[in-house]
Amino acid sequence: xxxxxxxxxxxxxxxxxxxxxxxxxxxxxxxxxxxxxxxxxxxxxxxxxxxxxxxxxxxxxxxxxxxxxxxxxxxxxxxxxxxxxxxxxxxxxxxxxxxxxxxxxxxxxxxxxxxxxxxxxxxxxxxxxxxxxxxxxxxxxxxxxxxxxxxxxxxxxxxxxxxxxxxxxxxxxxxxxxxxxxxxxxxxxxxxxxxxxxxxxxxxxxxxxxxxxxxxxxxxxxxxxxxxxxxxxxxxxxxxxxxxxxxxxxxxxxxxxxxxxxxxxxxxxxx
Ligand SMILES: [Fe+2]
Ligand SMILES: [Fe+2]
Numbered sequence: 112x113x114x115x116x117x118x119x120x121x122x123x124x125x126x127x128x129x130x131x132x133x134x135x136x137x138x139x140x141x142x143x144x145x146x147x148x149x150x151x152x153x154x155x156x157x158x159x160x161x162x163x164x165x166x167x168x169x170x171x172x173x174x175x176x177x178x179x180x181x182x183x184x185x186x187x188x189x190x191x192x193x194x195x196x197x198x199x200x201x202x203x204x205x206x207x208x209x210x211x212x213x214x215x216x217x218x219x220x221x222x223x224x225x226x227x228x229x230x231x232x233x234x235x236x237x238x239x240x241x242x243x244x245x246x247x248x249x250x251x252x253x254x255x256x257x258x259x260x261x262x263x264x265x266x267x268x269x270x271x272x273x274x275x276x277x278x279x280x281x282x283x284x285x286x287x288x289x290x291x292x293x294x295x296x297x298x299x300x301x302x303x304x305x306x307x308x309x310x311x312x313x314x315x316x317x318x319x320x321x322x323x324x325x326x327x328x329x330x331x332x333x334x335x336x337x338x339x340x341x342x343x344x345x346x347x348x349x350x351x352x353x354x355x356x357x358x359x360x361x362x363x364x365x366x367x368x369x370x371x372x373x374x375x376x377x378x379x380x381x382x
Contacts, residue, residue, distance in 0.1 A: 124153035125214050125224060128231070132210040135167040137203050137252050138242060141235035144206055149228045155221055159214050166207035166262065171253035172200065177260055185301040192250040194294070195306060199241035199252050201287070202313075204261035205234035205320075208279055211265060216272040219327070226323045233316040240309045247305075260353075267350050273331045277346045280324025286355060287317055288363040314363065321367035340376055 124147075131143035180197070183190035209231035213224050242252045261283060268274040291314045298306040332339045346352065361374060369377075 122151060123157070124149070124151035124228065125155075125157060125159060127151055128210040128213045128228065129159075129162060129165075131231075131235075132207060132214070133162065133164055133167040135169055137169050137238070140167065140203070140206060141238045141242075144210065144231050144235035147228060147232065149225055149232070153221060153224055155219060155224065156217055158217050161215075165211065169253055172196075172255060172257040174259045175256045177258035180256060180258060185297055188248055191298065191301055191303055191306070192245060192248050193255055194298070195241055195245055195248075196250065196252065196255045197257065198294075198310075198313075199238055199245065200257040201261060202234050202238035202241060203252070204265075205284070206231050206238060208261065208265055209234055209320075211269075212272075212275060215269065216275070219272065220330075223327055223330075226327070230320050230323060233320070237309075237313050237316065240312065244305055244309060264350070264352070273328070273335070273337075273342070274346055274350055276324055276328045276331065277343055278350055278352045280320055281328055281343075282347070282352055282355070284317060284324065285321045285364060285367065285369075286353070288314065288321060288360045288367065289355070289358065291317070291363070292360060318363050318367045321364070325368035340373060 127147055131140050131147065134140040134143050183193055185191050185194065209227050212227045213231075238252075245251055245254075261279075264278055264283060265275070268278055291310060295307050295310040295314075298310065328343075329339055331337075332342055347354075355377065357378075359374075359377060364374060364377075
């Protein structure tokens, strides 16, 4: 029986994530992600063929180089909307990134896949909170340009689960933990208390996402007999990952499972 002929309830969870991953409309992608049944059976060992067209994306926003995106003052509606749009775009990418891990990488433990479906559902919640707030301000997702650097990293790391987990959740999402307090303060100072509350929800969930990244990164390092810190340094160089910048949100990073040795290394080396 082909996938198209199967009733949805008999679908394997790793195959089911392809439905929202391929969806082009952003709101529909988020809603389809939330509608996934995380308790579906799953086959950890299956090697699933790439169906092409991953990720499904809307025609808007137009994707441009990140250096061509300019911020505007946050005391204007447009300035705040630009910032919230940029965060919504990150959340949409985060949905795709979490779903992509589930179908693409085989032979991980069952809990690995279930963790990433839960993460995708939290990213979908984040996207919809921001998108609805944008609509309330008279804007919408897609009305400003955006950049594609998150999905670029997904492309570069699609051949190795260790690189994907090392460089997406525990590098790029961890940067989000560092940036969050400053962004929240700016939005609150500009009088947008709703946005401040949304960022609180996001930060709390993101600590869990980075924690999952740390957990599974160490799991793969252990399986391969690799030292997590030395390997991380090599991954950063091999994949030309963006350098991390202080100030670090050490409290959130500690909650997300970075240990003292890693945080000392971070403070000393700026990686
Ligand atoms: Fe998120
Ligand atoms: Fe996340």
